[in-house]
Amino acid sequence: QVQLQQWGAGLLKPSETLSLTCAVHGGSLINHFWTWIRQSPGKGLEWVGESDHRGGINYNSSLVGRVTISVDTSTNQFSLTLTSVTAADTAVYYCVRRRGYDDGWGSYYKYIDVWGKGTTVTVSS
Amino acid sequence: EIVLMQSPGTLSLSPGERATLSCRASQSVSRSKFAWYQQRPGQAPRLLIYGTSNRAPGIPDRFSGSGSGTDFTLTITRLESEDFAVYYCQQFGSYSQTFGQGTQVEVK
Numbered sequence: 001q002v003q004l005q006q007w008g009a010g011l012l013k014p015s016e017t018l019s020l021t022c023a024v025h026g027g028s029l030i031n032h033f034w035t036w037i038r039q040s041p042g043k044g045l046e047w048v049g050e051s052d053h054r055g056g057i058n059y060n061s062s063l064v065g066r067v068t069i070s071v072d073t074s075t076n077q078f079s080l081t082l083t084s085v086t087a088a089d090t091a092v093y094y095c096v097r098r099r100g101y102d103d104g105w106g107s108y109y110k111y112i113d114v115w116g117k118g119t120t121v122t123v124s125s
Numbered sequence: 126e127i128v129l130m131q132s133p134g135t136l137s138l139s140p141g142e143r144a145t146l147s148c149r150a151s152q153s154v155s156r157s158k159f160a161w162y163q164q165r166p167g168q169a170p171r172l173l174i175y176g177t178s179n180r181a182p183g184i185p186d187r188f189s190g191s192g193s194g195t196d197f198t199l200t201i202t203r204l205e206s207e208d209f210a211v212y213y214c215q216q217f218g219s220y221s222q223t224f225g226q227g228t229q230v231e232v233k
Contacts, residue, residue: 045170045213045224058220061126094169107157110217111175118169 002027004116006095008080012123018082022095022116023075029053033098034071034078035112040091048080050098085123092118127151129214131225137233144201146228148214153194158217161190161199164227165210173212174199204230 008020022034035050049059051069059067068081082089097114128151138144148161156177162170172181174190177197187202201208209232214225 044226045215047222047224060221099175103157107155107176109157109176110222111160111172112162112170112215113172113175113181115169115171 002097002114004095004097004114006093006116006119008093008119008121010120010122012085012121013125014086014123015084016123018080018085018089018093018121018123020080020093020095020119020121021077022079023077024097025076027097029071029073029076029078033100034069035096035098036069036080037094037096037112038089038091039094039118043091046091048082048093051078087123090121090123092120094118126221127154127216127218127223129216129223129225131212131214131228133228134226135229135231137231138204139233140204140206142204144199144204144208144230146199146201146212146230148192148197148199148225150195150197150216154197154216156193159192159197160215160217162213162215163208163210164213165207170213201230 003025006022030053033050033052036048039045049069051057051071053071066083071078095116096112098112100110102108130149132147159177161174163173164170178190189200191198211227211229213227
């Protein structure tokens with residue numbers, strides 16, 4: 001059973017850089033999409049971005065220019081970097097595994113099946 | 126970006142009752158790319174339904190999903206104590222994904 005263990009700094013000042021890492025236990029990074037989701041009281045659940053192990057990357061358009069997601073198959077970890085943070089970036093950040101597969105009948109399925117426990121990140125001066 | 130609107134915002138029901146949760150999309154969503162999640166207080170969300178109507182492993186059969194196009198529904202046939210939680214719908218586009226704002230199912 002795949003489990004995700006995440007860690008990173010929880011308190012940042014405005015303009016600093018958010019860095020979080022997620023270790024994948026019990027499974028491989030290959031053939032899945034590794035995603036960051038954040039949750040704040042004001043914006044609910046918000047997709048930050050995702051990457052597969054080959055570097056296929058998509059980011060939330062509202063974060064492009066500040067966000068980087070990288071996947072390291074040698075350590076079985078993936079990470080999130082978000083630069084120039086503001087109070088609006090205060091949220092619980094979740095690392096998750098997003099499945100994607102073709103059922104052979106013309107349908108391509110996408111869903112998130114594994115979630116990390118979440119890291120609370122607060123941006124405050 | 127596809128916007129998902131969930132209704133009602135809060136559903137007050139008693140254990141044993143039936144819950145019907147709605148999610149409406151601003152444009153058509155592929156059935157295979159639509160999911161429902163449950164979030165209990167202090168926990169991460171967990172997958173309930175994927176591909177509109179497929180229960181995730183370990184999810185009881187009192188949970189069911191249906192819908193197509195822009196209208197999707199999550200039904201809980203007989204609420205049990207552990208079902209009182211917040212429920213989110215989610216859709217996946219080609220290059221992005223969005224969530225609904227959530228429906229809280231609370232004890233009446």
